[in-house]
Amino acid sequence: MVNQVTTVEEFDAVLKENKSVFVDFFATWCGPCKMVGPVVEKVSETEPNVAFVKVDVDEVGELAQRYGIMSIPALFSFKDGEKAGEIVGFAPEDQIRALADKAK
Numbered sequence: 001m002v003n004q005v006t007t008v009e010e011f012d013a014v015l016k017e018n019k020s021v022f023v024d025f026f027a028t029w030c031g032p033c034k035m036v037g038p039v040v041e042k043v044s045e046t047e048p049n050v051a052f053v054k055v056d057v058d059e060v061g062e063l064a065q066r067y068g069i070m071s072i073p074a075l076f077s078f079k080d081g082e083k084a085g086e087i088v089g090f091a092p093e094d095q096i097r098a099l100a101d102k103a104k
Helices: 008-017 031-044 061-066 093-102
Strands: 002-005 020-026 051-056 074-079 082-088
Touching: 002 008, 002 031, 008 020, 008 051, 008 061, 020 031, 031 051, 031 093, 074 093, 082 093
Parallel strands: 002 051, 020 051
Antiparallel strands: 020 074, 074 082
């Protein structure tokens, strides 16, 4: 399951409380984001040890600035609070799975 994070504080808590985190930075108006969302959801269902969250860059712009996000969708994996990998733009399921594996 992918939970939406709506504040910087909530995001920071997710990073602190989970060893492995996968983040989908998106916007509601973004076509490729709408295509990648269900794929991320599908991957999340098979990765119980990874916390999956999504962040609307229009609602939480501070996080987009923090991570230098210029294009969306932007998919990031974090391991122990540090960025372990990223994909910018639409990606197929196998690439999203590989990115989630980097968080482990």
